[in-house]
Amino acid sequence: MPRKSEPLRKLGFLTIGLFDENDPGAGHRSTLDVIVLGEELGFDSAWVRHRHLQFGISSPVAVLAAATQRTSRIQLGTAVIPLGWENPLRLAEDLATVDVLSGGRLNPGVSVGPPMHWDDVKHVLYPETADVENFSYDRVKRLLDFVGGEKVASFSGVEGIEVWSDRVQPHSPGLRDRIWYGGGSLRSARWAGKNGLNLLASNVIQSEGSLDFAQTQRTLIQAFREHGGGRVSQGLVVIPTDSATPEQRAKYEAYVAGRADRVGKTFGPRDFMFEGDIVGTSAEIAERLYAHVAFQEVDEVAFALPFSFAHEDYVQILTDIATKLGPELGWSPA
Structure with missing residues (x-):
């Protein structure tokens, strides 16, 4: 539990990887450059979001495969892959392949439920099986x-000159223990704990009848641990301004102010609520984090980068997080 006398153990960051529809390569290269910068700054992990039919990373596994060839130490994660879009067998092959390429650094984060805008995509995603797909x-x-490494086929052995396996290949030992679940409700936290997953706690959760975000998230984390869960990482949006220009500070403050009206409310049939973004000097951000009762429950974080900033903004924010905010929280670079 990070307090002033107990340092933060692991520091990571999360990026959405936005790109211009007319020049998608530049955005993807920028994402890879940000990950490389994260390793150079000593971050423990870099995570990418997942966006289908939007102008963000639609194939995080492919992006992280590229990142494995440009980095050597930093852990690489997805936050999160919505499994409603995936065939678990094929995804298992992709994840294992990237984990092998990375030397055992992949941390897949996943979630379940029907795909967003299900009625708009089900006819192309599952044209023959949409009505019977199991999204549980x-x-x-x-x-x-x-x-x-469980068996997936009834046959293994040699057939002609080809050798067949009855489990996913490549098999990457240790990958199973590095799978995370993006849980925002007590139900999902308990389930993830019982099933031996790690927990990604973000800035969006189900209210569970309360508008106190920090206390609700703290209860969720405690429930996860009470049911046997593994590691917990928290992913709030923090924007340090230590080395920001006056123009950057104005942009950041306007961004946070523009999202402030969603805090303290619930949205949708499942009563989701958002935590407020935190902007200020690293010392100011640290004080607010130490007062956050859910932050007090974790010893690793993956701070989320704002969605729509320029590459140079991310460079400044990441540099301040690694050189200013991290040390304020007792963290030391890898």
Whole structure:
């Protein structure tokens, strides 16, 4: 539990990887450059978001495969892959391949539920099986089994000159223990704990009948641990301004102010609520984090970068997080 006398153990960051529709290569290269910068600054982990049919990373596994060839130490994660879009068997092959390429640095984060805008995409995503697709936790269990090396076929052996395996290949030992679940409710936290996953706690959770975000998230984290869960990482949006220009500070403050009206409310049929973004000097941000009762429950974080900033803004923010905010929280670069 990070307090002033107990240092933050692991520091990471999360990026959405936005790109221009007319020049998508530049945005993807920028994302890779940000990950490389993160390793140079000593961050423990870099995470990429997942966006389908938007102008963000639609294939995080492919992007992280590229990142494995430009980095050597930093952990690489997805936050999160919505399994409603995936065949767990095929995804298990992709994840294992990237984990092998990375030397065991991949941290896949996943979630379940029907794809967003389901009625708009189901006819192309599952044209023949949309009405019978199972979007429950069973989809995660299948992925865990496949990644863990369970049998997936009834045949193995030699056929002609080809050798067949009855489990996913390549098999990457240790990958199963590095799978995370993006949980925002007590139900999902308990399930993830019982099934031996790690927990990604973000800045969006289900209210569970309360508008106190920090206390609700703290209860969620505690429930996860009470049910046998593993590691917990928190992902709030923090924007340090220590080395920012006056123009950058004005931009950052306007960004936070523009999202402030969603704090302290619930949205949608599942009563989701958002935590406020934190902008200021690293010393100011640290004080607010130490007062956050959910932050007090974790010893690793993956701070989320704002969605729509320029590459030079991310360079400044990451540099301040690594050189100013991290040390304020007791963290030392890898």
